[in-house]
Amino acid sequence: MSNQPTVSVCIVNLNAALFLRQCLQNLPAALPDLDFEVIVVDNGSSDDSLRMLEEEFPWVYLIRNSQNMGYTRPMNQALRLAKGRYLVQLNPDTLPQPGAFSTLYFFMESHPEAGICTPKVLNRDHTLQYQCRRSAARPWDVITYFTGLWRLFPKNRLFGRYLMTYLPEDEIAEVEAVSGSCMMIRRGVIEQIGYLDETFFAYQEDADFCFRARQAGWKIYYVPMAEVIHFGGKGGSSSEPYRAIFEWHRSYYYYYRKHLAKEYSFVINGFMYMAMAVKLIISLLRACFSKEKVVGTKKP
Numbered sequence: 001m002s003n004q005p006t007v008s009v010c011i012v013n014l015n016a017a018l019f020l021r022q023c024l025q026n027l028p029a030a031l032p033d034l035d036f037e038v039i040v041v042d043n044g045s046s047d048d049s050l051r052m053l054e055e056e057f058p059w060v061y062l063i064r065n066s067q068n069m070g071y072t073r074p075m076n077q078a079l080r081l082a083k084g085r086y087l088v089q090l091n092p093d094t095l096p097q098p099g100a101f102s103t104l105y106f107f108m109e110s111h112p113e114a115g116i117c118t119p120k121v122l123n124r125d126h127t128l129q130y131q132c133r134r135s136a137a138r139p140w141d142v143i144t145y146f147t148g149l150w151r152l153f154p155k156n157r158l159f160g161r162y163l164m165t166y167l168p169e170d171e172i173a174e175v176e177a178v179s180g181s182c183m184m185i186r187r188g189v190i191e192q193i194g195y196l197d198e199t200f201f202a203y204q205e206d207a208d209f210c211f212r213a214r215q216a217g218w219k220i221y222y223v224p225m226a227e228v229i230h231f232g233g234k235g236g237s238s239s240e241p242y243r244a245i246f247e248w249h250r251s252y253y254y255y256y257r258k259h260l261a262k263e264y265s266f267v268i269n270g271f272m273y274m275a276m277a278v279k280l281i282i283s284l285l286r287a288c289f290s291k292e293k294v295v296g297t298k299k300p
Contacts (some may be wrong), residue, residue, distance in 0.1 A: 005037040007101060007184075008084030011092050012074045014043040017052050019093040019231060024057050030096035034105060039081055040092075041065060041074035068240065070247070071180075071202035076195045087190070089206075091181040095229040103226035104184045107172075115189040115218025116210060118178035119226035120169070129230055130163035132182070133175045133222040136211055137162065137252070138260060139272055146279070173222045176214065180206030182228045189213050197258075202244070204251035211259050245287055249280040 009027060013020050020040070027038060041063040042049055053062050063077055079087055086105060090096070100119050108114050121132035135141045141162035144150050154165040167173045183206065193212045196205045210220055253276050261269050 003083075005035045005084045007031060007034055007036040007086045007088060007105060008078075008082030009036060009038045009088045009090055009101070010075060010078035010082055011038070011040045011090050012043060012071055012078070013040055013045060013049055013092045014068060015045045015047045015049065016092040017045070017047045017049040020049060021052055021056065023090070023092055023094050023096070024060065026096050029098045030100040030102070032099060032102055034102055036101075037061065037083065039063065039078040041078050043068045043070075043074055070200075072196045072198050072200045072205045075180075075205075076198060079190065079195055085187050087185045087187065089180050089183050089185070090228075091230060093231040093233075094182055095231075096182075097227040097229070100226040100228055101184065104223055107221070107223050107225075108184060108186060111219075111221070113219045114221050115186050115213045115216075116178060116183055117221040117223050118183045119228045120222070120224035121179060121182055122227060122229045124229060124231055126229070128169050129179075129181075129232070130165060132179045132230075133164050133167070133173065134177050134179075134207075135161045135164060136176045136259070137207055137255070139264065139268055142272075143275075167222075170224050172224065175220055175222050177207045177210040178220060178222065179230075180209075181230045181232075186218075189216070189218055192216050192218075199254055200251045201247045202251065203248045204255040208255055208258065211255075241287055242284065245283050246280065249276055249283070252276060 011020070011023070024038065027036075038059070039061045040053060042053070043065050044067045050062075050064070053060055061081070063074070063081075065074060075089060086108060088101060104117050104119060107117060118132050121129040123129050144159045145162040149159045150163060150165060153159040157166050160166045164173070164175060193209075193216050197208050200208060214220065253273070256272060256276075
């Protein structure tokens with residue numbers, strides 16, 4: 001720990017004690033030879049999170065919220081307190097691999113145009129979690145994703161744009177957006193464009209932040225030499241699945257209205273809004289009849 005850290009790791013937790021413990025245990029090895037701090041914002045957990053943090057990780061700066069405030073507001077609580085030159089947004093259900101954040105740090109240091117970067121995010125079976133690098137989610141990209149065309153033609157730039165499946169997994173690439181499950185942000189980006197938009201309760205705030213960063217002239221990179229395992233859905237979304245499903249769809253609607261609607265005709269916009277409403281209804285119905293409540297894409 002340091003009073004003037006190079007890297008600040010910011011985590012929002014809700015009832016994810018088991019995963020958070022593993023995440024925190026892995027952090028020192030992910031940041032060898034770097035001064036760092038860790039800030040955890042707890043969203044009113046009812047599990048063993050608070051006791052575990054106080055007894056096992058006294059070096060973690062803990063912020064206690066009395067209730068679930070979503071993701072964006074508590075993450076901003078952490079980001080505003082962070083002192084590092086680089087700030088890492090990290091989900092509690094992740095396992096940073098040895099040297100992961102040091103690798104991202106040295107990449108950012110040698111690429112001053114890079115405002116945001118993400119590691120190679122892996123599923124628990126060590127396959128690539130494609131959501132870690134993606135496009136700005138324009139209409140065609142979203143249509144090809146939810147219709148499954150990207151699975152039929154993953155190497156085709158026309159059909160694989162949303163998840164950028166045509167890009168090699170093990171090569172550095174400039175991308176349009178990355179996942180908030182794990183991303184490193186240069187402090188200069190926040191100083192220029194501000195913090196996360198708190199209109200997003202949760203979800204799509206990462207896409208919005210990346211969109212604003214690119215508008216301001218920063219570049220966003222996927223850096224696969226660094227690796228983080230992400231279990232997915234083991235934190236806040238599993239605690240309130242129906243609310244999470246609603247907020248996921250509301251957030252994309254707001255993101256689309258904020259950034260993309262002005263680029264398209266009222267016909268395309270009308271189609272997109274109708275498709276969002278239909279997908280929300282289908283997702284809620286599916287959750288009603290399913291034992292496992294999944295928000296977004298199920299991770300293998």
